[in-house]
Amino acid sequence: MDPERDEDLTEAEPGAEARQSVASSVLLRRTLAYTRPYLHLLSGAVLFSFLFTLGRNGRAYLLKPLLDEAIPNADIDRFIELILLGAIIVAVMPISVFGRSYLTKYALGKVLLDVRASLAAKLLRLPLSRHDSVNTGDTLTRTMLDATQAQRVCRLVYYELLQSGIAIIGGSGMMLYISWKLTLLSAVTMPLMAGVLGFFA
Numbered sequence: 001m002d003p004e005r006d007e008d009l010t011e012a013e014p015g016a017e018a019r020q021s022v023a024s025s026v027l028l029r030r031t032l033a034y035t036r037p038y039l040h041l042l043s044g045a046v047l048f049s050f051l052f053t054l055g056r057n058g059r060a061y062l063l064k065p066l067l068d069e070a071i072p073n074a075d076i077d078r079f080i081e082l083i084l085l086g087a088i089i090v091a092v093m094p095i096s097v098f099g100r101s102y103l104t105k106y107a108l109g110k111v112l113l114d115v116r117a118s119l120a121a122k123l124l125r126l127p128l129s130r131h132d133s134v135n136t137g138d139t140l141t142r143t144m145l146d147a148t149q150a151q152r153v154c155r156l157v158y159y160e161l162l163q164s165g166i167a168i169i170g171g172s173g174m175m176l177y178i179s180w181k182l183t184l185l186s187a188v189t190m191p192l193m194a195g196v197l198g199f200f201a
Contacts, residue, residue: 031150032157034114038107042158045103049163050170052096055089057174062086064178104159111154115147 035042062082070079123139175183 028153031153034111034118034150035107035154035158037114038110041103041107041110045100045107045158046162046166048096048099048103049166052093052100053167053170055093055096056167057170059086059089059093061174061178062089100163104155104163108151108155108158112147112151115150116143119143119147 062085065078066082069075070082120143123143172183175186
């Protein structure tokens, strides 16, 4: 092969990667645009996720006043107060999980239907010669797969990234509030433990 041609191809690769990155970001924005009519549902799911995170961390926080105040001082009123707070948290957490799951799945199901309707409308606008030149089965398969992939992208953004991010931030904040020294110690030792487990796994 011609060395000069290889050099040209090598130099052209960064530009191709940049164009691919721009195309991917544009495609991501176009995909997320389908979620705009359902942002109120997804916002509700995020709110339920926040309540669940608050309840899970609050349940752990209740142990501190229980062990440090109520039990050592034999404070019955404080003990009953903490028990009632724990009961409220236990009651709210399943509702939060159900609300988060229901709203997320309902909104993403609507997104899937909208994507399929949009793709079907575009297929109907194509000329008849276009449909005669391609395999109908391939067209239907690609349409269904593209719609499902769009739904997965929305789920990744709104469920995996956003809601999981809320859980991580809330948990980290609660850990710092309870004991910042133990939190920093855990942050230092956790990568070491992960490296040891990864080495022997």
